[in-house]
Amino acid sequence: MSSIDADLVIWLNGLSGNVKVFDDLMRLVASDYLMPLAFSLAMFGLWFSGKNPAERVRYQITMLIAISALSLSNVVVWLINISWDRPRPFVEHGDELNLLFYSPTDPSFPANPVAVGFAAAAAAWSINHKFGWWMFAAASLFGLSRLYAGVFYPTDIVGGAVVGIAVFIFTSYLRRFLEPLITSFVRLIRGLSAA
Amino acid sequence: MSTDFETVRDVFASHYFLFAFLASLGTLQIAVANSGTRGLWLTPRRLVTRWLGVALILTGIAIFFLQPLWIEGPWAGGSVEADSISREWGQARWGELAAARNVNDIHGGLDGTKQAIWFPLAAILAFVVSAMIGALNIRILNRGELDRSETRSSLNADGLAGLEKHSYFATLPVSLRKFRADIGGVWRAGLRTADRWSLFKIIFDRSSN
Numbered sequence: 189m190s191s192i193d194a195d196l197v198i199w200l201n202g203l204s205g206n207v208k209v210f211d212d213l214m215r216l217v218a219s220d221y222l223m224p225l226a227f228s229l230a231m232f233g234l235w236f237s238g239k240n241p242a243e244r245v246r247y248q249i250t251m252l253i254a255i256s257a258l259s260l261s262n263v264v265v266w267l268i269n270i271s272w273d274r275p276r277p278f279v280e281h282g283d284e285l286n287l288l289f290y291s292p293t294d295p296s297f298p299a300n301p302v303a304v305g306f307a308a309a310a311a312a313w314s315i316n317h318k319f320g321w322w323m324f325a326a327a328s329l330f331g332l333s334r335l336y337a338g339v340f341y342p343t344d345i346v347g348g349a350v351v352g353i354a355v356f357i358f359t360s361y362l363r364r365f366l367e368p369l370i371t372s373f374v375r376l377i378r379g380l381s382a383a
Numbered sequence: 384m385s386t387d388f389e390t391v392r393d394v395f396a397s398h399y400f401l402f403a404f405l406a407s408l409g410t411l412q413i414a415v416a417n418s419g420t421r422g423l424w425l426t427p428r429r430l431v432t433r434w435l436g437v438a439l440i441l442t443g444i445a446i447f448f449l450q451p452l453w454i455e456g457p458w459a460g461g462s463v464e465a466d467s468i469s470r471e472w473g474q475a476r477w478g479e480l481a482a483a484r485n486v487n488d489i490h491g492g493l494d495g496t497k498q499a500i501w502f503p504l505a506a507i508l509a510f511v512v513s514a515m516i517g518a519l520n521i522r523i524l525n526r527g528e529l530d531r532s533e534t535r536s537s538l539n540a541d542g543l544a545g546l547e548k549h550s551y552f553a554t555l556p557v558s559l560r561k562f563r564a565d566i567g568g569v570w571r572a573g574l575r576t577a578d579r580w581s582l583f584k585i586i587f588d589r590s591s592n
Contacts, residue, residue: 380558
């Protein structure tokens with residue numbers, strides 16, 4: 189399994205260095221700022237997107253759950269990181285990889301940015317399937333760009349996606365323990381004319 | 384010039400804030416144009432507001448990722464290939480622009496926590512700017528377009544529903560008044576319908592017993 193993992197990242201990263209424009213595009217997508225901001229903007233936009241008050245409340249409660257899921261997925265990734273310090277691909281196969289990104293110092297498994305992206309995508313999907321699929325595509329592209337850049341193994345990306353989706357489902361389930369606090373919080377924001 | 388990490392972080396934070404603000408403002412404009420929340424529109428026309436939103440997002444992205452071309456930072460001198468610590472201070476060249484922003488957070492880039500602080504601030508500022516310009520829009524530019532009888536009948540709407548026909552400043556007192564009147568009922572109705580494992584249901588049921 190580990191060998192297939194390494195072979196895949198070496199093969200995919202081996203495609204780099206041929207077309208500079210494509211490499212540059214992947215560098216931009218892999219950036220710490222572009223896709224994470226896109227996920228945040230998607231949630232921000234959904235907050236204001238409902239066409240009637242009932243739809244808005246549903247969107248807004250889901251966005252609050254999503255924000256909690258993003259925070260919680262970071263905690264889950266950190267917990268996995270402290271129990272398994274998997275080295276990054278460029279550490280184990282540095283001579284076979286053309287690193288297109290800076291050298292992260294945290295463990296490889298699971299991919300933290302992918303977990304965050306998939307948690308946001310799962311939230312969007314739960315209220316709007318069509319938009320959610322676009323978000324899943326964006327989160328997958330983000331993972332693929334990091335794979336292409338040589339900073340994650342494929343199993344890190346899959347692990348990150350599983351963590352993100354699972355944490356969102358778990359956080360949605362947790363909501364039942366916190367009601368009516370969440371609905372009342374949305375009502376408070378509506379009292380400030382922002383919901 | 385210094386490559387001190389705190390200096391690098393300050394540079395990133397200010398650039399990121401501008402990026403997040405413009406992109407948030409753009410996203411907000413697209414969302415409120417689609418939902419008809421006129422009180423937050425930056426222009427009097429739905430279509431123009433929507434396209435302005437797209438333009439603002441693209442401007443934010445362009446400014447953030449092009450800035451290394453004219454603003455000095457830790458991205459100069461051809462040392463941007465996968466190493467964020469050995470970069471020289473200066474301006475980036477076109478060829479190395481895509482990698483210029485790829486700086487590790489331990490070398491001055493913004494980590495997730497810092498982004499989680501700066502983004503909400505930028506989003507709140509985008510909302511405030513939209514509310515202020517939207518109020519001007521409704522008061523000055525849009526006066527003729529809104530049906531007065533329809534406007535009067537919706538005077539009671541609160542929250543974003545109120546912003547469909549009124550400015551933020553006209554809607555806020557209505558929203559606050561309704562919030563004060565409703566919140567007790569919302570809380571009690573929520574407690575009645577909440578799952579039996581709800582922490583608040585458990586606490587309040589126990590205290591009432």
